[in-house]
Amino acid sequence: MLLSSIVALIFSSAVVSVSAQSCMRTYTVESGDVCDGISAAQNVSTYQLAVLNPSINAGCTNLMPGQVLCLGTPGDDCNTTYVVEPNDTCDEVAAAHKIDPSLLYHNNPQLDAKCDNMYIGEVLCVAPTGVAPPLPTGSLPATTIPTTALPAKTDIPWCN
Ligand SMILES: *[C@@H]1O[C@H](CO)[C@@H](O)[C@H](O)[C@H]1NC(C)=O
Ligand SMILES: *[C@@H]1O[C@H](CO)[C@@H](O)[C@H](O)[C@H]1NC(C)=O
Numbered sequence: 431m432l433l434s435s436i437v438a439l440i441f442s443s444a445v446v447s448v449s450a451q452s453c454m455r456t457y458t459v460e461s462g463d464v465c466d467g468i469s470a471a472q473n474v475s476t477y478q479l480a481v482l483n484p485s486i487n488a489g490c491t492n493l494m495p496g497q498v499l500c501l502g503t504p505g506d507d508c509n510t511t512y513v514v515e516p517n518d519t520c521d522e523v524a525a526a527h528k529i530d531p532s533l534l535y536h537n538n539p540q541l542d543a544k545c546d547n548m549y550i551g552e553v554l555c556v557a558p559t560g561v562a563p564p565l566p567t568g569s570l571p572a573t574t575i576p577t578t579a580l581p582a583k584t585d586i587p588w589c590n
């Protein structure tokens with residue numbers, strides 16, 4: 431239930447294009463890659479990967495081997511990341527990285543105000559400054575919540 435509402439929210443996104451020339455770092459997709467796996471290995475947040483690569487669909491099911499992804503643009507490149515583990519909360523993740531929760535939300539604007547939609551394996555920007563690329567006008571990007579995503583919190587209803 432919650433997941434489907436998140437996906438619906440995200441599907442209503444506008445497409446933004448990012449100039450390939452502005453990429454400071456790139457990654458070439460290999461067979462078997464998944465978005466959050468790329469994010470975790472390359473130190474790029476789930477949000478940033480989605481914003482900079484609007485051709486990736488909401489479920490991240492359309493990656494093609496050989497496709498070149500943009501990982502970071504000048505001035506807006508968060509390369510300090512953390513992979514969400516079971517039972518994490520936004521406050522705890524922020525505290526562990528010595529940042530204010532408001533900065534965590536600023537750099538990961540796909541998180542809802544209660545942190546209810548943070549999922550295991552999501553890659554968060556935990557940089558000490560505001561470095562996330564800006565939100566596309568009016569909407570969230572197609573972040574790549576996998577269909578198998580599990581909520582980090584155990585005390586909320588999920589897919590019931
Ligand atoms: C990602 O960050 C970690 C910790 O700072 C670092 O050890 C690793 O080399 C980085 N990986 C890449 C691909 O930049
Ligand atoms: C992260 O980005 C900063 C600022 O762009 C850069 O100085 C630093 O070398 C980067 N670190 C890694 C591990 O890529």
Ligand SMILES: *[C@@H]1O[C@H](CO)[C@@H](O)[C@H](O)[C@H]1NC(C)=O
Pocket residue numbers: 516517584
């Ligand atoms: C998460 O919290 C639940 C309930 O408190 C607990 O049963 C479970 O062992 C915890 N999982 C991890 C990985 O810590």
